[in-house]
Amino acid sequence: MDKTIHAPAVAVSQIPDGATLMIGGFGGAGAPIELIHALIDHGAKDLTVINNNAGNGHVGLAALIEQKQVRKLICSFPRSADPVVFTEAYQAGEIELELVPQGTLAERIRAGGAGVPAFYTPTAYGTKLAEGKPQEEFEGRMYIRERWLKADFALIKGELGDPHGNLTYRMASRNFNPLMAMAATTTFAQVSRVVPLGGIDPEHVVTPGIFVSNVIEVADPAQEEELNRAKVVYP
Amino acid sequence: MTDITDIKLSNAQIAWRAAQDIEDGAYVNLGIGFPELVARFQPEDRQAIFHSENGVLDFGPAPPEGEENWDCINAGKKAITIKPGTSFFHQADSFAMVRGGHLDLAILGAYEVAQSGDLANWSTGRGGVPAVGGAMDLVQSAKRVAVLTDHVTRKGQPKLVAECALPLTGVRCVTRLYTSLATVDIVGGHFVLREKIPTISLENLQLVTGAPLHTDGPVVDLICPEALA
Numbered sequence: 035m036d037k038t039i040h041a042p043a044v045a046v047s048q049i050p051d052g053a054t055l056m057i058g059g060f061g062g063a064g065a066p067i068e069l070i071h072a073l074i075d076h077g078a079k080d081l082t083v084i085n086n087n088a089g090n091g092h093v094g095l096a097a098l099i100e101q102k103q104v105r106k107l108i109c110s111f112p113r114s115a116d117p118v119v120f121t122e123a124y125q126a127g128e129i130e131l132e133l134v135p136q137g138t139l140a141e142r143i144r145a146g147g148a149g150v151p152a153f154y155t156p157t158a159y160g161t162k163l164a165e166g167k168p169q170e171e172f173e174g175r176m177y178i179r180e181r182w183l184k185a186d187f188a189l190i191k192g193e194l195g196d197p198h199g200n201l202t203y204r205m206a207s208r209n210f211n212p213l214m215a216m217a218a219t220t221t222f223a224q225v226s227r228v229v230p231l232g233g234i235d236p237e238h239v240v241t242p243g244i245f246v247s248n249v250i251e252v253a254d255p256a257q258e259e260e261l262n263r264a265k266v267v268y269p
Numbered sequence: 270m271t272d273i274t275d276i277k278l279s280n281a282q283i284a285w286r287a288a289q290d291i292e293d294g295a296y297v298n299l300g301i302g303f304p305e306l307v308a309r310f311q312p313e314d315r316q317a318i319f320h321s322e323n324g325v326l327d328f329g330p331a332p333p334e335g336e337e338n339w340d341c342i343n344a345g346k347k348a349i350t351i352k353p354g355t356s357f358f359h360q361a362d363s364f365a366m367v368r369g370g371h372l373d374l375a376i377l378g379a380y381e382v383a384q385s386g387d388l389a390n391w392s393t394g395r396g397g398v399p400a401v402g403g404a405m406d407l408v409q410s411a412k413r414v415a416v417l418t419d420h421v422t423r424k425g426q427p428k429l430v431a432e433c434a435l436p437l438t439g440v441r442c443v444t445r446l447y448t449s450l451a452t453v454d455i456v457g458g459h460f461v462l463r464e465k466i467p468t469i470s471l472e473n474l475q476l477v478t479g480a481p482l483h484t485d486g487p488v489v490d491l492i493c494p495e496a497l498a
Contacts, residue, residue: 060323060324060342060346060360061323061342061346062339062342062346063323063339063340063341063342063346064340086360088398110400110401110402110403111400111401111402112398112399112400113398113400114346115346117398120398121398124398125398131398131399133399133400133401134401135401135402135403135404135405135406136322136360136364136401136402136403136406137322137360137363137364137367137368137403137405137406138364138405138406139360140359140360140361140363140364141361141364141368143360143361144361155368156368156409156410157368157405157406157409157410158405158409159409159439159440160387160437160439160440161405161436161437161438161439161440162392162436162437163401163405203357204340205338205340205341205351205357206321206323206324206325206340206341206342206357207340208324208357208358208359209323209324209359209360210359210360211359212359213359213360213361240359257339257340258339259337259339260339
């Protein structure tokens with residue numbers, strides 16, 4: 035078994051128009067910029083994207099939105115230092131937004147990956163974001179029912195990867211990446227370095243390879259914050 | 270309406286006051302922006318462990334400019350540093366800490382707080398792009414939820430109200446408020462005044478508060494370090 039492939043373009047070329055896509059990252063940490071930019075080059079459109087945010091500046095997810103490839107965004111916090119791309123698309127009615135509290139978003143993705151179709155949470159009870167959702171009392175407290183989230187593809191970013199797809203993450207770039215790896219039919223992981231089998235201590239594996247379809251080495255990956263500081267616009 | 274501009278506490282003083290209540294060993298989440306100030310004023314003999322909902326527990330201060338590592342950030346997407354004791358974890362674990370009731374305290378800002386403890390702090394209800402982040406998770410599940418806020422809006426309207434007019438973040442969730450004029454607990458659906466700055470009378474404080482201020486004991490003078498004014 036060898037899940038490594040040599041270029042982001044080879045991975046994302048499998049993504050068709052209309053696909054549902056999870057993209058890892060919280061802000062720039064853990065955002066797979068090279069996979070997103072390859073997806074922009076590939077041109078798949080009418081996408082539903084699940085990400086915590088809505089992009090920053092004119093690179094990564096913001097660039098994907100700017101290229102009008104995203105029909106709907108599911109996220110918790112569509113604001114950033116430079117949110118102009120999403121804000122304009124949203125106010126022009128060009129993109130649909132499903133706002134989900136961050137912990138509910140994480141748990142919906144985890145549930146999708148774990149085969150749990152729904153769960154109850156106290157989060158958002160009594161607020162606008164609970165409207166229309168079933169409610170139930172447990173031990174004297176009210177909870178709302180939330181459904182799993184699954185995707186056709188996940189684009190994630192790790193630090194080390196091996197040919198079986200085992201992954202580690204760098205610091206707080208872990209965020210949504212291990213959850214999204216579980217919840218997508220096909221998961222593409224870009225990593226800073228591909229190591230041989232045995233190159234990752236089994237005790238350090240965060241995402242076991244069973245959740246990963248392909249690993250793509252992108253040495254010295256771009257970081258959203260640095261691209262924005264340099265005012266990069268993609269493409 | 271009373272002019273309180275000259276007598277009210279600064280944000281740093283409000284944050285200092287909130288920090289005095291955090292006990293040694295508490296697990297605490299600080300909201301983005303103003304609440305982050307609280308970390309600066311921890312008493313020296315106590316160590317709280319701060320949780321950042323993007324997946325970090327027990328982190329160090331911001332690095333010098335130019336030395337940022339953008340994989341090491343807090344929930345406000347600002348660069349932080351690691352220190353002995355830091356841990357990283359994924360989002361489902363981070364919100365298991367929140368939802369599972371493992372956090373002792375969440376400190377947030379507010380647009381409005383009702384006497385019931387209802388909190389509105391995520392949407393002005395006026396259009397624009399709605400954004401909620403982790404606020405709804407935090408307020409519904411942390412053991413205690415404290416709010417840091419100016420006592421009134423920029424236009425002088427009360428932020429402590431009988432009922433919230435703005436979209437709610439959570440119901441009956443706030444337990445204590447640290448405002449620019451007072452420290453107020455929420456008990457049994459009432460505002461209970463604990464402390465007020467000595468330069469405002471109880472009557473004038475009530476005039477800038479949108480629901481009755483109750484007392485169930487002495488009201489203590491709220492004195493904060495002048496250097497932070």
